[in-house]
Amino acid sequence: MTAILKLHDVGKTFTMHLQGGLTIPVVSGVSLEVAAGECVVLGGPSGAGKSSILKMIYGNYRTDRGSIRVVAETDETVDIASAAPRKVLALRRTTIGYVSQFLRVIPRVPALAVVAEAATAFGIEPSEAERRARHLLTTLNVPERLWSLPPATFSGGEQQRVNIARGFIADHPILLLDEPTASLDAKNRAAVVDLIETKKRNGTAIVGIFHDDDVRERVASRVVDVTAFAARAA
Numbered sequence: 001m002t003a004i005l006k007l008h009d010v011g012k013t014f015t016m017h018l019q020g021g022l023t024i025p026v027v028s029g030v031s032l033e034v035a036a037g038e039c040v041v042l043g044g045p046s047g048a049g050k051s052s053i054l055k056m057i058y059g060n061y062r063t064d065r066g067s068i069r070v071v072a073e074t075d076e077t078v079d080i081a082s083a084a085p086r087k088v089l090a091l092r093r094t095t096i097g098y099v100s101q102f103l104r105v106i107p108r109v110p111a112l113a114v115v116a117e118a119a120t121a122f123g124i125e126p127s128e129a130e131r132r133a134r135h136l137l138t139t140l141n142v143p144e145r146l147w148s149l150p151p152a153t154f155s156g157g158e159q160q161r162v163n164i165a166r167g168f169i170a171d172h173p174i175l176l177l178d179e180p181t182a183s184l185d186a187k188n189r190a191a192v193v194d195l196i197e198t199k200k201r202n203g204t205a206i207v208g209i210f211h212d213d214d215v216r217e218r219v220a221s222r223v224v225d226v227t228a229f230a231a232r233a234a
């Protein structure tokens with residue numbers, strides 16, 4: 001299988017400008033490949049650098065060294081580590097989806113529209129986007145009485161399920177999952193596992209962080225231990 005995401009010799013050090021330029025080396029020499037239909041799970045203890053790697057792939061954190069090559073929808077290969085911000089934004093629209101741990105709540109927008117908007121932004125017709133949003137909210141057990149309300153007052157778990165529906169509604173070839181099941185009960189964790197399995201069957205390349213051992217075992221094609229890439233202070 002051809003990799004659609006390829007990290008080569010990636011390194012990251014944070015520089016704390018307000019702390020006299022203190023440097024915090026996080027990872028170095030990160031090399032990994034993810035093919036269509038694979039779910040690569042990043043493992044390792046808290047602080048090892050798992051989220052930082054995901055954020056570099058999404059272009060949220062600047063990469064200090066190495067390359068992060070993505071085969072875009074147009075079949076061109078883009079190196080996120082060196083791409084212009086405009087290019088990174090285009091890739092997020094067409095190629096890379098991201099589910100963070102928390103929903104960024106938009107005031108006054110109802111849950112159904114919050115979810116459907118992620119599909120229309122991807123280019124899906126509004127009627128199909130609404131159909132998918134209804135289906136996902138049902139699958140994730142978000143009660144229909146909540147769909148017309150803005151998620152600001154929802155419980156943590158309800159907000160997270162709206163967030164997951166938003167992240168899974170489009171058909172990005174690459175999906176990044178940062179602890180999507182952290183605040184969910186067993187029934188909803190199982191629903192998310194099913195959604196991940198469907199994405200894998202449809203050929204999505206997934207990189208995820210899961211603290212729940214059971215979820216990790218069920219979805220992982222491979223686990224990559226991030227401690228192998230621990231960076232040392234210079």
Ligand SMILES: Nc1ncnc2c1ncn2[C@@H]1O[C@H](COP(=O)(O)OP(=O)(O)OP(=O)(O)O)[C@@H](O)[C@H]1O
Binds near residue numbers: 024044046049050053
């Ligand atoms: N924006 C930032 N500025 C400074 N340091 C940061 C920043 N983001 C992360 N770090 C540091 O980088 C290290 C790795 O953090 P990261 O969140 O990537 O770890 P993690 O393996 O995902 O941890 P956890 O499992 O607890 O979420 C930590 O020491 C953290 O303090």
